[in-house]
Amino acid sequence: MADDTNIGGGGGGRFPPTRWSAVLAARSDDPAERTRALDLLIGAYWKPVYKYIRIRWNKPSEEAKDLTQEFFTRVIEKGFLDRYDPAKSRLRTFMRVCVDGMVANEAKAASRLKRGGDAVHLSLDFDSAETELGRARPVLREIASPDSMEEFFEKECVRSLFSLAVESLRMECGRRGKQLHFRLFEIYDLDDSGRNRASYDDLARQFGIAATDVTNHLAFARREFRRIALEKLREMCACEDEFRREARAILGVDPA
Amino acid sequence: MSWLSDEAVARLRDAANEPDLSGTPYRYAGALGRGGMGAVFLVEDSRLARRVAMKVLDLPDCSGDLEARLLREARVLAQIEHPGIVPVHDVGSLADGRVFYTMKYVEGRRLDEWAGSAASLTERLRLFEKICEPVAFAHSRGVLHRDLKPPNVMVGPFGEVLVMDWGVAKIFGAAIGAQTASAQLPDAAPPSPAIDSKSGAVAGDTAHGSVLGTPGFMAPEQARGEVAQLDSRADIFSLGAILKFLAAPAAGEKTPRRLAAIITKAMAQDPQSRYASAQELASDVAGYLDGLPIIAYPEGFFGRAVRLIARNRAAVVLVLAYLVMRIVLILWRPR
Numbered sequence: 001m002a003d004d005t006n007i008g009g010g011g012g013g014r015f016p017p018t019r020w021s022a023v024l025a026a027r028s029d030d031p032a033e034r035t036r037a038l039d040l041l042i043g044a045y046w047k048p049v050y051k052y053i054r055i056r057w058n059k060p061s062e063e064a065k066d067l068t069q070e071f072f073t074r075v076i077e078k079g080f081l082d083r084y085d086p087a088k089s090r091l092r093t094f095m096r097v098c099v100d101g102m103v104a105n106e107a108k109a110a111s112r113l114k115r116g117g118d119a120v121h122l123s124l125d126f127d128s129a130e131t132e133l134g135r136a137r138p139v140l141r142e143i144a145s146p147d148s149m150e151e152f153f154e155k156e157c158v159r160s161l162f163s164l165a166v167e168s169l170r171m172e173c174g175r176r177g178k179q180l181h182f183r184l185f186e187i188y189d190l191d192d193s194g195r196n197r198a199s200y201d202d203l204a205r206q207f208g209i210a211a212t213d214v215t216n217h218l219a220f221a222r223r224e225f226r227r228i229a230l231e232k233l234r235e236m237c238a239c240e241d242e243f244r245r246e247a248r249a250i251l252g253v254d255p256a
Numbered sequence: 257m258s259w260l261s262d263e264a265v266a267r268l269r270d271a272a273n274e275p276d277l278s279g280t281p282y283r284y285a286g287a288l289g290r291g292g293m294g295a296v297f298l299v300e301d302s303r304l305a306r307r308v309a310m311k312v313l314d315l316p317d318c319s320g321d322l323e324a325r326l327l328r329e330a331r332v333l334a335q336i337e338h339p340g341i342v343p344v345h346d347v348g349s350l351a352d353g354r355v356f357y358t359m360k361y362v363e364g365r366r367l368d369e370w371a372g373s374a375a376s377l378t379e380r381l382r383l384f385e386k387i388c389e390p391v392a393f394a395h396s397r398g399v400l401h402r403d404l405k406p407p408n409v410m411v412g413p414f415g416e417v418l419v420m421d422w423g424v425a426k427i428f429g430a431a432i433g434a435q436t437a438s439a440q441l442p443d444a445a446p447p448s449p450a451i452d453s454k455s456g457a458v459a460g461d462t463a464h465g466s467v468l469g470t471p472g473f474m475a476p477e478q479a480r481g482e483v484a485q486l487d488s489r490a491d492i493f494s495l496g497a498i499l500k501f502l503a504a505p506a507a508g509e510k511t512p513r514r515l516a517a518i519i520t521k522a523m524a525q526d527p528q529s530r531y532a533s534a535q536e537l538a539s540d541v542a543g544y545l546d547g548l549p550i551i552a553y554p555e556g557f558f559g560r561a562v563r564l565i566a567r568n569r570a571a572v573v574l575v576l577a578y579l580v581m582r583i584v585l586i587l588w589r590p591r
Contacts, residue, residue: 132259155262162268163260189271192261219278223352226272248314251272 023091023238026081040235041081042072044164048156049099050129056149057103065126071102086242090249092157096150158250161236165229166190172224180207184214185221275299275312276352282310293322293423298361301345308345312356323355329423330357336397340390342418362418368406371502380502381515381541386417388495388538394419395488395534400426402486404494405473406501428487473497476525488534489527495537496522496530514544514553521552 025037050068053059059067074080084094173182184203200218204211230247237243260268275297277284282299288309289296299310311329313322333344347357364370367387371380387409394401401408401422408421475493477485500519505511511519518540524530531537536551543550547567555563565572 128259135259135261155265158269159260159265162265166260166268189267190260190264192263216278219276222271222274223276223278225268226276226352229268229272244314251269251314 020235021238022235023081023084023086026075027079038076040232042075044160044232044236045095045157046072046124047129047132047160048153049095050124050126051133051156052096052099052149052153053103054133055152056100059103061126061130065124067103067106068124068126071099074102084238086238090242090246091236091238092154096153154249161232161250162229165225165232168228168232169221169225172228173221178217178220180209181217181221183207184217185225188218189222275310275354275356276350278351280348280350282308282358294326299358301358307361308358309342309361310356310358312350313354325423326355326357329425332399332425332427333359333422336390336394336399338390338393340386340417340419341394341422342420362410362412362420364410364412364416364418366407367409367411367498368501370411371406377503378545381499381545383411383415383417384495384499384502385538385541386415387419387498388534388541390417390419391491391495392534392538394425395491398427400428400486400488401491401494402426402478403470403473404491404498405470406498409498426483426486475527477527487527489530489532492530492534492537493523493527495534499537499541512544514550517553518544518550 022037022040025033026041028034028037046068049071050064053064053067054061057064057067080098084091089097169185170182173179184207187198187203198206200211200214203214207214233246233250234243237246273287273295274284275282275295277299281301281303283302285298285300285307287295288298294311294313297310297312298307300306301308311326313326327347330344330347333341337343342359342362345358345360347355349355365373367383370383375383391401391404399422401419402424403421404419408419410418410420412418471479473494475486475490478490478493496519499522503511503515503519518537521529521540522531522537531540531551540550540552542548547563549555549560549563
């Protein structure tokens, strides 16, 4: 499938030197630009923040929902991100520290929660976050120390980023008529239904295609996944250095 | 949005890290390791049906600096052909935009792992002599390694030695071809190298924080960031540190004086006081092993006598026995 080798943003090219950064755009005077940036950041961080409040602060679901809403309302209305300096910390760390500060000061926060009817209310799918927490419950019981909570938050951020990238990939494949590519990727790389992993030959038989097509389709989907994940990550970083550090941390690219 | 399990996240991470080999003759066979700017994978070259190691940049390079550095490393390696230096086979770009080069896949153990095995001091020192050879050759071609340390030396199953990871090599002379020299990156002196807490490596040479050396194995002038002043004696210091590592005595033992003198000379703070070349250092180690005079340890009459006796112990014992017998015969001859 020659087509598989030259679709998408890879194609042997480099990233353009200047990329849109949601962190920078969130400080923009242009309301449309700000909204777009905040949508992206909230989309990537709300689940980790909600789960973190539930686990680290042991808050009941309803209270955690309110605190999550409150946190992102502050991000939107109070220019939280104006204080973020990529030279000093990673955005994930900054977010987590801000959440800790807010929840620690809960009495104050609680009074703010009772705000007027014009307060921003974000439409967030808390039920799905609760379901995910339920699935992770056995592992979460082992989490006790602040260090492992930090690790938990980082892990959830990576999961959130990858989930967004997978969704974008699903849409991209649908738009390009590559549903089969995504389906194979879904079965081979995402599915955890407990069965033994299907081989390329199994998949070829199941879908009535050649094993080499399975290889090519999967290579395409993985390449696109990598491109999309890096693109999203880049959008969530303020500068090239931060992006590089984050990519290494998130993709597990640690210097030996 | 679909839920991703920890296993799925791990698989996606692996998938995102794997080099995109579509459109190349290579087939993925596994991950080998990671360096300062890239990852090394084991791939199969389907044209020649052989396994080679592929070094790939971690990420597509926005500025082009890392690409240039990786390509320079490949070109430097291509210029210094020596049995003790891993040969480069191919260079190019992957479909995802990352630059790569392939090189010989070295099967063996890292020097630090090898040294942990039951090798005797003599075996370790003989191996050290072999490490000096490719370094001396590179110096003769005007190439400074700048990151010599046990993990960057591979020992093959037959005792062959390969010096690896020339990613921060510096061209310091005009001996190497102009083509390679033209690929040299700006190598400005970093004002204050920062130590990477994870790798223990020092960065600061470029905006991308390329590894410049490793504390404990790095010459003082290199640690101070005096890049322009570096020459082969910076590598001599690192070789001295490797020798110190290999000659480390067991608990309760002491490093022999002559050997300790070699280490001290190789690791002298003042570059002028070090060995002038890697051959000279290797020659002193060989001299130590063979009981010959060495540069690092000037001897007086008594010292020379002790060394000669130690070196020719059997002959000395025979002569002494002969003399004792003669004396006994003279004294006890019946009158």
